[in-house]
Amino acid sequence: MRRWWADAVFYQVYPRSFADSNGDGVGDLDGVRAGLDYLAALGVDALWLNPVMVSPMADHGYDVADPRDVDPLFGDLEALDRLLAAAHARGIRITMDLVPNHTSSAHPWFVEALADPRRRDRYIFRDGRGPHGDTPPNNWLSVFGGPAWTRVAEPDGAPGQWYLHLFDPAQPDLNWNHPEVFEDLEKTLRFWLDRGIDGFRIDVAHGMAKPPELPDMAVTDTALLRNSDDDPRFDNDSVHDIHRFIRTVLDDYPDAVAVGEVWVHGNERFARYLRPDELHLGFNFRLVQADFDAAEVHDAIDNAIAAADLAGATPTWTLSNHDVEREVTRYGGGARGLARARAMALVMLALPGAVFVYNGEELGLPNVDLPDEALQDPVWERSGHTERGRDGCRVPMPWSGNAPPFGFSSTAETWLPMPAEWAALTVQRQQTEPGSTLGFYRRAIQLRAGRAEFAGSRIQLENSGEVLTLRREGGLTCVLNTGAGPAVLPAGEVLLSSGELTDGILGPDSAVWLV
Numbered sequence: 183m184r185r186w187w188a189d190a191v192f193y194q195v196y197p198r199s200f201a202d203s204n205g206d207g208v209g210d211l212d213g214v215r216a217g218l219d220y221l222a223a224l225g226v227d228a229l230w231l232n233p234v235m236v237s238p239m240a241d242h243g244y245d246v247a248d249p250r251d252v253d254p255l256f257g258d259l260e261a262l263d264r265l266l267a268a269a270h271a272r273g274i275r276i277t278m279d280l281v282p283n284h285t286s287s288a289h290p291w292f293v294e295a296l297a298d299p300r301r302r303d304r305y306i307f308r309d310g311r312g313p314h315g316d317t318p319p320n321n322w323l324s325v326f327g328g329p330a331w332t333r334v335a336e337p338d339g340a341p342g343q344w345y346l347h348l349f350d351p352a353q354p355d356l357n358w359n360h361p362e363v364f365e366d367l368e369k370t371l372r373f374w375l376d377r378g379i380d381g382f383r384i385d386v387a388h389g390m391a392k393p394p395e396l397p398d399m400a401v402t403d404t405a406l407l408r409n410s411d412d413d414p415r416f417d418n419d420s421v422h423d424i425h426r427f428i429r430t431v432l433d434d435y436p437d438a439v440a441v442g443e444v445w446v447h448g449n450e451r452f453a454r455y456l457r458p459d460e461l462h463l464g465f466n467f468r469l470v471q472a473d474f475d476a477a478e479v480h481d482a483i484d485n486a487i488a489a490a491d492l493a494g495a496t497p498t499w500t501l502s503n504h505d506v507e508r509e510v511t512r513y514g515g516g517a518r519g520l521a522r523a524r525a526m527a528l529v530m531l532a533l534p535g536a537v538f539v540y541n542g543e544e545l546g547l548p549n550v551d552l553p554d555e556a557l558q559d560p561v562w563e564r565s566g567h568t569e570r571g572r573d574g575c576r577v578p579m580p581w582s583g584n585a586p587p588f589g590f591s592s593t594a595e596t597w598l599p600m601p602a603e604w605a606a607l608t609v610q611r612q613q614t615e616p617g618s619t620l621g622f623y624r625r626a627i628q629l630r631a632g633r634a635e636f637a638g639s640r641i642q643l644e645n646s647g648e649v650l651t652l653r654r655e656g657g658l659t660c661v662l663n664t665g666a667g668p669a670v671l672p673a674g675e676v677l678l679s680s681g682e683l684t685d686g687i688l689g690p691d692s693a694v695w696l697v
Contacts, residue, residue: 187439187536188496190227191627194540196504197234197256199578202591211257215265225627228275230383238288240352241560245286249370266378275380283389284353292354305354306346318344321398325349327564350560358390371431387442391421411447425460453492463498474513474522476650476664480643497535502543508575511549520546524680525693531626532660534639542579545607546619549574556599582610635697659696663688
């Protein structure tokens with residue numbers, strides 16, 4: 183039996199940026215609920231909610247202080263229940279973010295660990311190196327910049343041990359060799375699944391497990407690390423025991439799905455996470471990393487399908503999320519960047535497997551170049567103001583009107599400022615504008631769900647120069663032109679085009695569906 187998620191279109195909701203129902207300038211769960219008719223009209227099958235659990239918000243919810251309650255910023259458990267009921271009534275499933283690699287430093291366990299050195303075994307505390315322990319236990323770097331270790335003061339005020347945080351110091355890493363960590367995760371999983379949640383996106387799914395000896399990193403240059411297979415911080419073999427444990431719980435809820443954020447090198451390493459007793463789906467980011475180039479897109483698709491096939495799993499596709507530059511900007515910005523983003527949307531939606539659309543992608547939103555004083559991402563501070571972080575892709579959604587806050591909130595003081603030029607990109611405007619990006623996405627998702635030509639899991643790819651042709655076994659052909667000149671199309675009826683067609687000629691920076 184084919185699972186519901188195998189061909190689903192997931193819509194990623196960044197809750198603080200989707201819609202604000204109470205006028206505090208931050209989006210919330212009732213705001214998401216108010217947008218469900220919009221999402222149903224878009225045609226999505228499921229939502230992925232970024233974290234809404236109790237958090238001090240040092241990393242906008244990825245620092246969880248109570249994993250079994252809703253933060254008041256977003257509402258409460260009753261608000262979540264209302265969202266679940268309303269979404270399910272529309273045939274839309276809800277998945278939530280799960281953050282098992284670390285907790286907040288405000289979590290009761292960590293507060294206890296600081297107060298009592300005997301209670302530190304649920305985290306990774308170590309003595310420092312050197313005669314006075316003044317040097318971190320190893321040379322690991324934080325993903326957000328700077329060292330991955332912070333020294334604590336002991337209860338008597340003396341300099342003490344160091345604790346590991348692969349991200350912000352407010353996000354201490356858990357010790358997954360401790361049985362209580364497993365027990366607590368099971369409580370969290372069952373709490374949400376029993377409430378009606380349909381699954382989880384697992385943050386840093388390649389993290390969690392650490393090598394017992396905590397060896398030094400051989401490479402500490404950030405640029406070189408991106409292409410290094412030798413990073414002891416991630417992808418340790420024992421991480422698979424944790425995913426098997428998660429799967430045993432989810433197997434008690436047959437329709438629940440586990441989607442892993444898996445950043446690893448090599449198809450074989452990636453496929454291990456998708457074995458039959460581990461994750462159902464794993465994010466493959468090759469399309470995100472590919473330039474707008476026929477050969478690169480071809481290689482990214484080939485790679486992602488090959489990796490999933492090694493485990494007999496379903497491939498996943500996405501062009502953006504809350505951690506990366508929006509594709510309109512990534513592909514060059516302006517009219518050209520938008521044209522290329524629309525073309526790549528047709529490529530992504532032509533592929534077999536699960537698709538993830540990030541909120542605002544369907545409006546053609548670009549990244550926003552925010553002023554320094556508006557930046558909130560911990561990457562900005564941790565990098566010594568050398569990396570601007572991810573705030574530019576997280577600016578709130580423009581819904582209506584001609585000036586900020588564009589119907590997102592009743593206050594103009596939104597948590598990130600909205601650019602005035604987004605007046606041309608609001609939902610209200612695009613709903614009535616012929617050829618709008620929103621109308622284009624709606625039509626593409628509708629066709630994907632309703633046409634027999636999208637059936638089957640096998641595809642054929644070929645590229646000739648700057649033109650990529652993709653054929654589905656059900657009868658769909660997708661042609662992508664990444665070149666500077668026109669491309670002659672094969673015979674067939676046009677289902678949808680990302681740009682204008684003239685006498686069977688596909689212009690540059692465009693894609694088309696043919697049957």
